Structure formats: structure tokens, C-alpha cells
Amino acid sequence: MAAGRQLRPWDPPLTDAGVLRAWTVGKRIRAQAAADGYALHRVLVSPFHRCLQTAAQAVAALCAVPDDAALAAVLDSSANVPLDTSRVKGVGSSVACFGATGMEVYEVEYCAYAVLEKQPGGVGGGDESVLKVVADRSGPTTGIHYLVT
Structure with missing residues (x-):
């Protein structure tokens, strides 16, 4: 382009x-x-x-x-060292989405980091703002693997 x-x-x-x-x-x-x-x-x-x-x-x-x-x-x-999974704490991955568009996460394999994008003014010119995970970051180089709809 x-x-x-x-x-x-x-x-x-x-x-x-x-x-x-x-x-x-x-x-x-x-x-x-x-x-x-x-x-x-x-x-x-x-x-x-x-x-x-x-x-x-x-x-x-x-x-x-x-x-x-x-x-x-x-x-x-x-x-040969057993791993006590009851003592291992995992970091949860969160996906926040507010507004008309919905995002549903079905599976998260591992979350190393997430990129959040804030859109000032919100959807439709309202005062609310939208936070969403940038979906194109999913892949082998980021450590984040998830399925979204």
C-alpha cells in the first residue's frame, strides 16, 4: 500500500x-x-x-x-524430581473488552506478556474507552497462544 x-x-x-x-x-x-x-x-x-x-x-x-x-x-x-503442582502458581491471562465487540478466549497455553491498546473516546464517540488485547500478537514469538472468536 x-x-x-x-x-x-x-x-x-x-x-x-x-x-x-x-x-x-x-x-x-x-x-x-x-x-x-x-x-x-x-x-x-x-x-x-x-x-x-x-x-x-x-x-x-x-x-x-x-x-x-x-x-x-x-x-x-x-x-527425576517430582513437581508438586499444588504449590505452583500460574499467571492468568486476562482479556478485557468493553463495548459492542465481544472477545471470548477458549484456551490460553502460556502468557508471557500482553499488549493492551487504549482507544480514546471509545466506540461510537462516547466517553467510555476500550481496552483490548491486540489479537495479532498471538504466535510462537510472543509466548501467547490463544483462540478468540
């Missing part, structure tokens, strides 16, 4: 190279944070589309399990 005909020509999506670069930077930040002994708890980002795409890839890389032979050895050696 030509830039002049886009709904928001000032806010184009990331290119494939930009997606790869965001993932790579996220991996570098994860490695440096681990080396320095600190953890990241929040990522603040501008609401522009390409900024959200960059943050989604960077956070996916931050949350990705590193390919580490030592870690694999630890996992293999602990295979």
Missing part, C-alpha cells in the same frame, strides 16, 4: 529487517542484563505502531529461553 493511501502514513509498520533488528537488540539487552545481575520488569514504549512492534519483538527476545548447554544439563539432571 502506498504511503499516501495508508490510514496513518506517518506511522508505517516495521520492515522485516526492523523486526529482526528489534529481536537481536532484545537478545543483547537480555545477555547484558544477566551479565550485570539485574532484571527488567517493565518496558515503556510510545503508542506508535512501529514502536509497539519493536517493543513486542524486543520483549519476546527478553522472555525467550536461552539456548544454553549448561541449562539443558540442569534440566536433564532434574528430570
Whole structure:
């Protein structure tokens, strides 16, 4: 689509190279944070589309399990340790949707993070606002897998 005909020509999506670069930077930040002994708890980002795409890839890389032979050895050696599932607490995934459009989640496999989008002014020009999970974030790179209708 030509830039002049886009709904928001000032806010184009990331290119494939930009997606790869965001993932790579996220991996570098994860490695440096681990080396320095600190953890990241929040990522603040501008609401522009390409900024959200960059943050989604960077956070996916931050949350990705590193390919580490030592870690694999630890996992293999602990295979005989029973896991008490009554003591394991899972983080629930929530989907909030207000307004005329309904979203129903049937299954959530794992939730690493969720991107929320606030639409000022609400649906139909009212004063209410709409919070919704951005559905195109579902997939293997985000850690979120869900079915919606």
C-alpha cells in the first residue's frame, strides 16, 4: 500500500529487517542484563505502531529461553524430581473488552506478556474507552497462544 493511501502514513509498520533488528537488540539487552545481575520488569514504549512492534519483538527476545548447554544439563539432571503442582502458581491471562465487540478466549497455553491498546473516546464517540488485547500478537514469538472468536 502506498504511503499516501495508508490510514496513518506517518506511522508505517516495521520492515522485516526492523523486526529482526528489534529481536537481536532484545537478545543483547537480555545477555547484558544477566551479565550485570539485574532484571527488567517493565518496558515503556510510545503508542506508535512501529514502536509497539519493536517493543513486542524486543520483549519476546527478553522472555525467550536461552539456548544454553549448561541449562539443558540442569534440566536433564532434574528430570527425576517430582513437581508438586499444588504449590505452583500460574499467571492468568486476562482479556478485557468493553463495548459492542465481544472477545471470548477458549484456551490460553502460556502468557508471557500482553499488549493492551487504549482507544480514546471509545466506540461510537462516547466517553467510555476500550481496552483490548491486540489479537495479532498471538504466535510462537510472543509466548501467547490463544483462540478468540
